[in-house]
Amino acid sequence: MGTNVLEVRNVTKSFGKLLAVNRLSFEVKKGSILGIAGPNGAGKTTLFNVISGIYPCEGSIMFADKDISGQKPYTISRLGIARTFQFPAVFSSLSVYKNIEIGAYYGGGYTKADIDEKVCSVMDYLDIRDRADLIIEDLPLYDKKMVMLGAALATDPEIIMLDEPLGGLSPREIQMSSDIFKKINGDLGVTLIIIEHLMKYLIALSDEMLILNEGQKIYFGSPEEVVNDDYVIKVYLGEDHEHA
Ligand SMILES: Nc1ncnc2c1ncn2[C@@H]1O[C@H](COP(=O)(O)OP(=O)(O)OP(=O)(O)O)[C@@H](O)[C@H]1O
Numbered sequence: 001m002g003t004n005v006l007e008v009r010n011v012t013k014s015f016g017k018l019l020a021v022n023r024l025s026f027e028v029k030k031g032s033i034l035g036i037a038g039p040n041g042a043g044k045t046t047l048f049n050v051i052s053g054i055y056p057c058e059g060s061i062m063f064a065d066k067d068i069s070g071q072k073p074y075t076i077s078r079l080g081i082a083r084t085f086q087f088p089a090v091f092s093s094l095s096v097y098k099n100i101e102i103g104a105y106y107g108g109g110y111t112k113a114d115i116d117e118k119v120c121s122v123m124d125y126l127d128i129r130d131r132a133d134l135i136i137e138d139l140p141l142y143d144k145k146m147v148m149l150g151a152a153l154a155t156d157p158e159i160i161m162l163d164e165p166l167g168g169l170s171p172r173e174i175q176m177s178s179d180i181f182k183k184i185n186g187d188l189g190v191t192l193i194i195i196e197h198l199m200k201y202l203i204a205l206s207d208e209m210l211i212l213n214e215g216q217k218i219y220f221g222s223p224e225e226v227v228n229d230d231y232v233i234k235v236y237l238g239e240d241h242e243h244a
């Protein structure tokens, strides 16, 4: 079995009386793809916000033997954890190139001399170089999502956390995105943690799956078995779910 790149230990994040993440523990194997699903409000995005340092939390988050809980977002980014957002978080009035360049600066380690090479290589990798000079607000959702992914990739991450990367896309765009995620994972060895409601596609991508409900883990294990889990069916999938 591979080593763990991330260990979430007994993590709790509350908003007033609401326990958005409740004593949650799980591990992510280096080089794997972990899929996360669960009902609306289950705490999925809050978990990403806690791991990426946007919110403080109780408990510990170990990233390759280092406790990163309580660190600032830019520190966590520089250590090697990047993310995308559920609602495209891009600089809308700037170009594709500029957005990815900002990611590269944020992730650190680049001089002015080699930043152009980095940005161009990321745009080539995601096949968006022909849109380098276009302004983000004029672009379709798929391109916006690719730019967010590009900004994350430009930080040279060990882990990328993707928050609902497939939502709102056409079947063809979903397939293209899934192929890119597999390539980033397989070729570059980047560990991926993917939140997604589209279970069919998430199951196809994931090595392991975590299902959350009311901030707690209700399932962790194989993607194939998740659709047969009685409790997951009861609180999330429903009896008549389609997953094939
Ligand atoms: N900044 C905040 N202040 C107060 N409550 C919050 C905040 N962020 C999230 N919450 C609450 O925490 C709970 C978990 O929200 P979260 O966004 O993590 O859910 P989610 O699993 O990502 O849901 P979805 O599938 O709809 O994206 C919800 O009840 C939400 O209203």
Ligand SMILES: [Mg+2]
Binding pocket: 044, 045, 046, 086
């Ligand atoms: Mg969410």
